[in-house]
Amino acid sequence: MSASTSVAAAVAAPLSVAEARQRIASAVAGHGQKACEVVDLMAALGRVLAEDVLAPQDVPPHDNSAMDGFAFAGQALVAGQATRLRVVGRALAGHPFAGSVAPGDCVRIMTGAVMPAGTDTVVPFERCEQQDDVVFIAPKTVRAGDNRRHRGEDLAVGAVALPAGRRLRPADLGLAASLGLSRLSVRRRLAVALFSSGDELRSPGEALAPGCLYDSNRFMLAATLTQLGCEVLDLGRVPDDPKALDAVLHQAIERADAVVTSGGVSVGDADHTRAVLARHGPVDFWSVAMRPGRPFAFGRLERPDRAPCWFFALPGNPVAALVSFQVLAREALLALAGAECDAIPPLAARCVEPIRKRPGRAEFARVRLSLGPDGHAQAQAWGGQSSAALSALVGAHGLAVLQSQQGDVGIGDWMDVLPFEGLC
DSSP states (O other): OOHHHHHHHHTSOOBOHHHHHHHHHHHHTTOOOOOEEEEEGGGOTTOBBOSOEEOSSOBSSSOEESSSEEEEOGGGOOTTSOEEEEEEEEEBTTBOOOSBOOTTEEEEEOTTOBOOBTOOEEEEGGGSEEETTEEEEOTTSOOTTTTEEOTTSSBOTTOEEEOTTOBOOHHHHHHHHHTTOOEEEEEOOOEEEEEEEOTTEEOTTSOOOTTOEEOOHHHHHHHHHHHTTOEEEEEEEEOSOHHHHHHHHHHHHHHOSEEEEESSOSSOTTOOHHHHHTTTSOEEEEEBSEESOOEEEEEEEOOTTSOOEEEEEEOSSHHHHHHHIIIIIHHHHHHHTTOOOOOOOOEEEEESSOBOOOTTSEEEEEEEEEEOTTSSEEEEEOSOOOTTOHHHHHHOOEEEEEOTTOOOBOTTOEEEEEEGGGTO
């Protein structure tokens, strides 16, 4: 693609959010991370599982009690009559009762303990009476089979406990540990090169010259990528200079699987990004019909000896950069990492104050959530909606998704909200 073609793409009719997402998803399909490594369970949080984890045994491995109480044979229960049982022993978790329990007898049992042979029912302590070594159960207190967990009722031996492609969460690690697994095969972390573009940027701690500002995007995006499970290669700040940009792109192409950058994608005299990128591979510069986050660039940087390095260029304004990342880049990066995307559906919330909205573009309004008097979630626009106002983003709980075709949002109207906690 030539530089002139890239510029033409930048001023073409805006893409809808759905079309931009579809193009990106189609491009990266089949390019997910293949390399694997084995890591200790304690180091597996957030990693992408490389292969199915099969249950090596039934879970639970034996019938066990779901309650603290007395275990006995349910056949001793007679409709309309009290049941009298003799206590002959006890069973604790890790210390099963030895032997078999005869009809009319019972065993004192704790939650998780193996059900003794000859028993299939547990009556909780609080639902019976004990006098010395005799237990009395009133009619209709329990039914035969109550409070018994069956062997394999959670997972049968050979069943898929955790599927390949899953991003491992705390409960997943607990399940793996319950299967006796101490290590897991995971995909190698996706290496993502990150840099910010612009002469006006300074690093935190440096003195600000007139007209300059601190580079907040790089720190924000580095944290977002880390939360996503990526290995972040911080390439720093790049001035508005073609040679400097070309040098950092060479470095990124050599070391990374993908590149994320902010700034340099709008139509402007100082934006050298297009001409430089044209020498490395096909990159499209889009105008996406969304606010914030209209300018966006995506494509691949060619490498003759291996898979391409994927390129995502976000707007320079901080809020626009983060929103564009979450809406357009996040799922593609997960796919490149080898992960199956299991995004949490948006939360439905009622609008508590009017929000002005112009049809023709999707808008992502920062909102704060609360619980309404009717018990439903409600959302209020939070702070200024400027694409540069990070303080409002900090105070917000999520993004209200206002679809392209809709207009103003009135009080009581329902909105879809993407909670920030559910995005990563």
